[in-house]
Amino acid sequence: MSLINETIGSLRGPFFVSRGFQAADQSVIVVARLNVAQGHLMQIEDIVDMATYPIADAGFAATCNTKLDADGVLVLPDFIQAKALADIQAEAVAKQDQAYFCAQDHSVYLTPDNPAFGADHPANRKVTSSKGCICDDVIAGNSPLRALYDDVAFRRFVARTTGQAGLYPYADNLSSINIHYAKRGQELGWHFDNSSFAITLLIQKPAAGSRFEYIKDLRDADAGDLNYTGVAALLDGATQPDVLAMDPGTLVLFRGRNSIHRVSPNESDITRMLAVLAYNAEPDVSLSESARMTFYGRLD
Numbered sequence: 001m002s003l004i005n006e007t008i009g010s011l012r013g014p015f016f017v018s019r020g021f022q023a024a025d026q027s028v029i030v031v032a033r034l035n036v037a038q039g040h041l042m043q044i045e046d047i048v049d050m051a052t053y054p055i056a057d058a059g060f061a062a063t064c065n066t067k068l069d070a071d072g073v074l075v076l077p078d079f080i081q082a083k084a085l086a087d088i089q090a091e092a093v094a095k096q097d098q099a100y101f102c103a104q105d106h107s108v109y110l111t112p113d114n115p116a117f118g119a120d121h122p123a124n125r126k127v128t129s130s131k132g133c134i135c136d137d138v139i140a141g142n143s144p145l146r147a148l149y150d151d152v153a154f155r156r157f158v159a160r161t162t163g164q165a166g167l168y169p170y171a172d173n174l175s176s177i178n179i180h181y182a183k184r185g186q187e188l189g190w191h192f193d194n195s196s197f198a199i200t201l202l203i204q205k206p207a208a209g210s211r212f213e214y215i216k217d218l219r220d221a222d223a224g225d226l227n228y229t230g231v232a233a234l235l236d237g238a239t240q241p242d243v244l245a246m247d248p249g250t251l252v253l254f255r256g257r258n259s260i261h262r263v264s265p266n267e268s269d270i271t272r273m274l275a276v277l278a279y280n281a282e283p284d285v286s287l288s289e290s291a292r293m294t295f296y297g298r299l300d
Ligand SMILES: O=C(O)CCC(=O)C(=O)O
Pocket: 009, 010, 011, 012, 180, 188, 193, 198, 200, 212, 256, 261, 263, 274
């Protein structure tokens, strides 16, 4: 299995309880998929603050690689320029009624129940994740998000920073660029990602709540160390996590495979909006049908 599998960039796993519902009529989504590019396509120089973040520079990427390896996370504030961010925000707001909302109860490991343990065991304890999502085919052809995602220099920067030889879009038409929505009360429960890294861009920040909380290297998946004791201490409130501050326009690269993390419930009436840019280590990879049905409510 490659380092980056179909789960890259998002909380995608084999959940037991899945409660999906459509925010809007299905036909709205079909119409939105026409996705015709209109107007001006922004250049990468107009999207990324290249003066602060020279992404085409191999030395800069090497610095980012060192920081990501050391900290498990790389936070780039004001990565996106104001005009491009305003366009991204406008698109996210305009399309939020097309989001597919779903909720899952899952373990922090995103694995099925282990019958060797009881329901209270950290392997089996459930947390809840609830959010809305719009898919790649709803994002406009001329969206700055797509220009960023497709940009050769940006992709090479991400590959160098994460140590990947190459990065490829999803073969299916839903999974590459997603926008997540969390309304009041919605949250992502504690979990370890299946993927080696995730790229997110905060688009809109709630007035309260929606804190990104994490504990670096709480487990060592490759060594088979699941650290049930450490997970139980966190779930019981005996351990305090770190909080990652981010504002709209901040690009975050996060290694979530061993660093447990969550997004606390939104405590405001301002919806949290966040773009997830997902790549694969190999071409022609689709997100599994079960994951697409769970998170998008459709296959194409
Ligand atoms: O919403 C976020 O900031 C993090 C998302 C996340 O952890 C995930 O999708 O796995």
